[in-house]
Amino acid sequence: MRVLWVEDFGEGLEPESILDTVFENVLCEERRDSLSKTQGRGVGKDRPQEYRAWRDWHGEQPTSEEPEIDIYRRAKDFYDLVSSGYLVDRYDVVLLDVNLEENEFFESGTELEPKKGGFWLYNRLVGAGFPSDRIALLTANNLETTNTDFQNDCSSYGHEELRAFDKSNQDAGSWIKDLANANSGFLLLRRGVLDGIEFAEKLLKDHGDSAIRFNRYIGMNEPFSPSQAQDHLYSLRHLLPIVSDDKIGIQLRGVRNLLACEWEKAKPEWVDELVYEPLGWVMKFLRNWSSHGHLLDSASVDDIAYLVLVGLRSYFRVPDNEEFELRYYEYQLLSAMKPSDLEIAGLPK
Secondary structure (H helix, E strand, O other), rough: EHHHHHHOOOOOOOHHHHHHHHHHOOOOOOHHHHHHOOOOOOOOOOOEEEEEEEHHHHHHHOOOOOOOEEEOOHHHHHHHHOOOOHHHHOOEEEEEEEOOOOOOOOOOOOOOOOOOOHHHHHHHHEEEEEEEHHHEEOOOHHHHHHHHHHHHHHHOOOOOOOEEEEEEOOOHHHHHHHHHHHHHHHHHHHHHHHHHHHHHHHHHHHHHHHHEEHHHHHHOOOOOHHHHHHHHHHHHOOOOOOHHHHHHHHHHHHHHHHHHOHHHHHHHHHHHOOOOOHHHHHHHHHHHHHHHOOOOOOHHHHHHHHHHHHHHHHHHHOOOOOOOOOOOOOOHHHHHOOEEEOOHHHOOO
């Protein structure tokens, strides 16, 4: 799970103190300590400020199944994130501080009232399509006053009431943990798909046609262009919004059908490679079984994770690379498949 936490660390609250209290039941002590150091006094320019910098930072940490928590301390960085169009893809949960009048969260001269800055943030999030039931307030010890004022503003402007948690206890961490446990397979699948799309988009940008393995199965029979491949990824990206329990089956069916739709004209036997010919046959059968009858209508998260892994491997390649190692997003997909009888480290074979 990936968490966006918007916080200015005002009212004399130290990052270490908040992290040790709020996230004690979510992050191990080592991870909490590492994260608090990124926000300590004097960190300055070395502090991760935006999405890509946080991905690099988390990539440098020991591998963990714990949530990744990105801390945003400036309105400009938050606005850039919202304006990117990728907000809903990048995060599963958002925690908002309400009072943002400390540490220059807003640039000087703003017409906004920083004391109620959380309301501005909330409107931006909802306007960008982030579901309100995955947004919660995280306020200081004056929870009752802050929460009442904020909820009254929400009521005045016709917004639904939001969850609110105090920084003096573990309730916010428990909420995140419960969400992760309730939807762990889907969240791993979603993260694997979205990170896999990012991986493939970079391949297309850097290598163009040579990054499209699918054309080896097609030959001269209407090969995929980079723009068509990009459109395919764009469509896939929008099939996995943040989980909605009553719609998971529909979402999974949409992913399955999109993965399969181009494989009618493919010839897996044209790719005489130990790994990629059989993977091509998986996709060919997926197309046939999806188009005729209802054999796969009850496909589970585990099944779709496997098919996404095979699909992205079959559609896209890393030029001049045998690719016997796992791609970074495949760890998420393999975890969603729950390979209880295998060690992840041995799975590239």
